[in-house]
Amino acid sequence: MFPGAQTWLEVWEQGQRATPLQRALLILQALTPGASWQELSRLPLGERDARLLAAREALFGPRLEALAHCPACGEHLELSLRVADLRLSQSPSRQILKHGEYRLRLRPLASQDLASALGSADPARTLTLRAIEEASCQGQTLEAAQLPQEVLEAVADRLPETDPQADLELKLSCPACRHAWAAPFDAVAFVWRELNAWALRTLAEVHRLASAYGWREQDILTLSPARRQFYLGMVGP
Ligand SMILES: [Zn+2]
Structure with missing residues (x-):
């Protein structure tokens, strides 16, 4: 009701x-x-x-x-x-991002990600890292925090596509x-x-x-x- x-x-x-x-x-x-x-x-x-x-x-x-x-x-x-x-x-959805040798799976961000970003020293970086569900380079699994800056920039560019409604x-x-x-x-x-x-x-x-x-x-x-x-x-x- x-x-x-x-x-x-x-x-x-x-x-x-x-x-x-x-x-x-x-x-x-x-x-x-x-x-x-x-x-x-x-x-x-x-x-x-x-x-x-x-x-x-x-x-x-x-x-x-x-x-x-x-x-x-x-x-x-x-x-x-x-x-x-x-x-x-378009509903929110996961996206696969390929960048050179890197392959990443991105997920749409949620309120809990924003809350954690607001409390961090670098909110934009925190959001980018949190959106990365899986990352690998030449088949080797990586932590998101180990990714080079240019890959993180590609993630930030791609992120709106995971959730167009959030970027209206x-x-x-x-x-x-x-x-x-x-x-x-x-x-x-x-x-x-x-x-x-x-x-x-x-x-x-x-x-x-x-x-x-x-x-x-x-x-x-x-x-x-x-x-x-x-x-x-x-x-x-
Ligand atoms: Zn005008």
Whole structure:
């Protein structure tokens, strides 16, 4: 069953002092209460983002509005997109990379990899190393950390192919100067911003109804949207 307002307010509350990485996992946990934190941390980032977008669609509908700035002329762009446009058909998958004598198997990165990279001295290198599941040179198995720098660079270049959804970019063009560019889309930041705005709006509505009628928060949150709007209308601005 899709979580109700009560659950989303708890997610929002717990997320106040959380990192974006943790916020994404809090949302996933609300969507799949049976799954452990650890299990969810191992989901490829593209799968994580696809679930966040699906939750967003269920909560706020299929259309979304976003703002962008043209990097060439500074024009403000108002984007109107469908959530479906942001979901790619390619699923995260392992990739074989051959580079000279080297043969590597790469896996898509997950939240746990980001967490470990954030705590390391060289996050980009940590992520690259963690994505390497197997490495060999002329048939001899190697540790990822033994690989030469040029091979690691090839890994970093290839990594987005393991998980295109995690590297989502919007293709934009400016109506004013016709400049075309690709802007990265941060699903976690986007969904959290909307959840935050919804929570503040919802709590303000609870406040108005509780003040006017003396109802409890829980009772107000279980009202259907239509009834809540009706009573808000009765209470007036
Ligand atoms: Zn422009």
